Amino acid sequence: xxxxxxxxYWGAGCGGCDVALLDIDEKILGVAEIADIVFWPIAVDxxxxxVEAMPDKSxxxxxxxxxxxxxxxxxxxxxxxxxxxxxxxxxSCACYGGIxxxxxxxxxxxxxxxVYTKLPTSDNxxxxxxxxETHTKDGDLELPVLYDTVMTLDQVIDVxxxxxxxxxxxxxxxxxxxxxxxHVKEGxxxxxxxxMIASQKTLCDECKRKKAVKKIDxxxxxxxxxxxxxxxxxxxxxxxxxxxxxxxxxxKCLEGNQPCRGCMxxxxxxxxxxxxxxxxxxxxxxxxxxxALLSEDNIATLMAQVxxxxxxxxxxxxxxxxxxxxxxxxxxxxxxx
Amino acid sequence: xxxxxxxxxxxxxxxxxxxxxxITRLEGHGKIEIFLDDSGNVANAYWQVPELRGFEAFCxxxxxxxxxxxxxxxxxxxxxxxxxCSTKALDGVFNATPPPTAIKLRELFYAAHxxxxxxxxxxxxxxxxxxxxxxAPAATRNILGVxxxxxxxxxxxxxKHRSYAQKVQEVIGGKATHPVCGLPGGMARVITEDERKKxxxxxxxxxxxxxxxxxxxxxxxxxxxxxxxxxxxxxxxxQETYNLGTVDKNDKINFYDGTQKMIDxxxxxxxxxxxxxxxxxxxxxxxxxxxxxxxxxxxxGWKGLVAGKDSGIYRATPLSRxxxxxxxxxxxxxxxx
Ligand code: SF4
Ligand code: SF4
Ligand code: SF4
Numbered sequence: 201x202x203x204x205x206x207x208x209y210w211g212a213g214c215g216g217c218d219v220a221l222l223d224i225d226e227k228i229l230g231v232a233e234i235a236d237i238v239f240w241p242i243a244v245d246x247x248x249x250x251v252e253a254m255p256d257k258s259x260x261x262x263x264x265x266x267x268x269x270x271x272x273x274x275x276x277x278x279x280x281x282x283x284x285x286x287x288x289x290x291x292s293c294a295c296y297g298g299i300x301x302x303x304x305x306x307x308x309x310x311x312x313x314x315v316y317t318k319l320p321t322s323d324n325x326x327x328x329x330x331x332x333e334t335h336t337k338d339g340d341l342e343l344p345v346l347y348d349t350v351m352t353l354d355q356v357i358d359v360x361x362x363x364x365x366x367x368x369x370x371x372x373x374x375x376x377x378x379x380x381x382x383h384v385k386e387g388x389x390x391x392x393x394x395x396m397i398a399s400q401k402t403l404c405d406e407c408k409r410k411k412a413v414k415k416i417d418x419x420x421x422x423x424x425x426x427x428x429x430x431x432x433x434x435x436x437x438x439x440x441x442x443x444x445x446x447x448x449x450x451x452k453c454l455e456g457n458q459p460c461r462g463c464m465x466x467x468x469x470x471x472x473x474x475x476x477x478x479x480x481x482x483x484x485x486x487x488x489x490x491x492a493l494l495s496e497d498n499i500a501t502l503m504a505q506v507x508x509x510x511x512x513x514x515x516x517x518x519x520x521x522x523x524x525x526x527x528x529x530x531x532x533x534x535x536x537x
Numbered sequence: 538x539x540x541x542x543x544x545x546x547x548x549x550x551x552x553x554x555x556x557x558x559x560i561t562r563l564e565g566h567g568k569i570e571i572f573l574d575d576s577g578n579v580a581n582a583y584w585q586v587p588e589l590r591g592f593e594a595f596c597x598x599x600x601x602x603x604x605x606x607x608x609x610x611x612x613x614x615x616x617x618x619x620x621x622c623s624t625k626a627l628d629g630v631f632n633a634t635p636p637p638t639a640i641k642l643r644e645l646f647y648a649a650h651x652x653x654x655x656x657x658x659x660x661x662x663x664x665x666x667x668x669x670x671x672x673a674p675a676a677t678r679n680i681l682g683v684x685x686x687x688x689x690x691x692x693x694x695x696x697k698h699r700s701y702a703q704k705v706q707e708v709i710g711g712k713a714t715h716p717v718c719g720l721p722g723g724m725a726r727v728i729t730e731d732e733r734k735k736x737x738x739x740x741x742x743x744x745x746x747x748x749x750x751x752x753x754x755x756x757x758x759x760x761x762x763x764x765x766x767x768x769x770x771x772x773x774x775x776q777e778t779y780n781l782g783t784v785d786k787n788d789k790i791n792f793y794d795g796t797q798k799m800i801d802x803x804x805x806x807x808x809x810x811x812x813x814x815x816x817x818x819x820x821x822x823x824x825x826x827x828x829x830x831x832x833x834x835x836x837x838g839w840k841g842l843v844a845g846k847d848s849g850i851y852r853a854t855p856l857s858r859x860x861x862x863x864x865x866x867x868x869x870x871x872x873x874x
Contacts, residue, residue, distance in 0.1 A: 210566070212588065214564075214613035214616070215564035215613040215614050216612075216616060216714040217613065218564075218613065218614075219657065222699075223713070225696045225699075225700050226693060228680075228681075232684075237679070240679075241559045242561070242562065242614075243661055243679050243680055244678075245561045245562065245665075245679065246561070247558060247561075249558075269588070270587070270589075272588075298610070299610040300591075302595040302599070302607070303591045303594070303595050305595055305598065306594045306595055311593075311594040314594045315591065315593050315594065315830075316830070319821070321815075321820050321821045321832075322820075322821060322823075323820040323821060323822050323823075323839060324821075324822070328823040329825065330589070330825060331825040334825045336826070337581075338580060338583075339554060339570070341583055341585065341826040343827070343828065344587050366610070367613065367714050421602050422602065422720060423602060423631075423721050423722070423723070427725075429726065454711075456710055456716070456718055456725055457711075457725045458718070458725050461606065463715075508603070511599040511600060512603075515607075
């Protein structure tokens, strides 16, 4: 059996997805048995020029983590797509934008202004900003162009499979590697294109906490009350995205006695994770007995308690949500670095 | 096991520019451009960071309680450091001193984080350079190549102990990569007596493994004259800069808390400050060819990318921690100091 070729690359991510691949522990040795890792910057010494020299579709499978935030991320996504038979959108950043996707609550100009000139530690009276091209006495240097909007991987290239999670858990990674191994060794079929390598259930199904049908009077931040580790978070007044979030992580944050913030992304039935959570929250909020629905006043009082609705309901999924980003200013700024 | 390969196969190049893209075996994006002079020596080199996600900007407007979960995504190899740093900032914002148990839990969590992060760095990222040698074939210079050289049983020990460290973090923090345990003035959950016992056994095993690792380093590097000739050569691997690190009241190394101590290249203390006061001592310069900013010691000032006493450039690294301190508080570490 000849070995398959694997690649793992990062766009706008944090390296946690790369560490997640190491977290499969001794199984990484099994991966080495069936695969050559041809490109994996965090752990292997291959260069972009090596990838460029590979024949098209010669990489059996590329795991791509991180969102698309700049021109290099986009270029590498397209290059790896061209060179790979299978591309997996790996982790929440690639699938939904993830934490870097919160960048869509601001824009390129605001980010550059703040980071390079306005911080308390900034020393930049000359207003120097990173440039796409810099002429130095030694030669020209290039940098990628920062985009205004953070994109998910599938907004830029065609994706074969999705594996959400920030980072994806060992179980999901092993499940996928099992599928690939069975395919390589025994010719077992691969999942249909577009498949989500995760549970089809909702996180609440996976969560061990006791659920009663209890209504809440107000919302608490996790540090404001002594959390009962056996009871549903939401029923204790703590916003937990479990009911709108895909299962598959083992309810890890709940095991840590903290609410779910939704890193696995929306469930199969739910289109928009934040929107779905808002209605879930409204449904547990106490209303006067004679009213079936929340009045506008009720909704206003409820929402006034959520300090940061976008960060709370769309923490990991903004670029993939219906909202996608904060509305752009009408007058578009000219592209410049 | 054969020794590391320390000299290159000689190749000739007519190019006056060498591009290393991407730099590998570390977290984050980076590339190096090297310019050669007419005789083929290095005229100048640029280390460029081609990425920016803009945390500074998108953290504005988020609930302050969420920031320790958001900022851990700065880096998925050392998320525990960012999580705790932000949690300590939360203690300050809420003016809430954690009870002793919470501090002990944080220290335990962080110690486990250290073990994971340093095993990952030592074996998965750096070992290829000293076990296999900097001139070993590129395709072997990675963790699988290292396992090939040291043998599967040793590889299994590496994997087991990194896994122990991840396990301890996961129990305390919910997740090892991107924990959720830190709250303003405390921690999200306690550990049970059963968990404590397991941690103790795993920790003891990790101490033995650390001794074993010291031996590997001593045998492969410190007892190898050819290797020492390279790494101790002041013409290659040597820069004199300021150094910064955290020390306790006795000037011993502390990982969790203490004061920041800065020394000049001659080893004289030039500043000592609490975390909150950092803007008085640290500033950031901007150069147009990198998204990364260049930190420097403010009292000396930015004098360009030069080393020495007249330049504000400083290190804040494991090495600088050793340089600024008067040793460790634990006997085995102190014996190696
Ligand atoms: S999904 Fe999470 S772990 Fe993966 S790269 Fe993004 S922030 Fe890091
Ligand atoms: S809302 Fe949260 S705590 Fe409640 S059952 Fe669902 S996942 Fe568990
Ligand atoms: S509990 Fe929620 S936020 Fe935590 S890992 Fe699972 S899906 Fe992600």
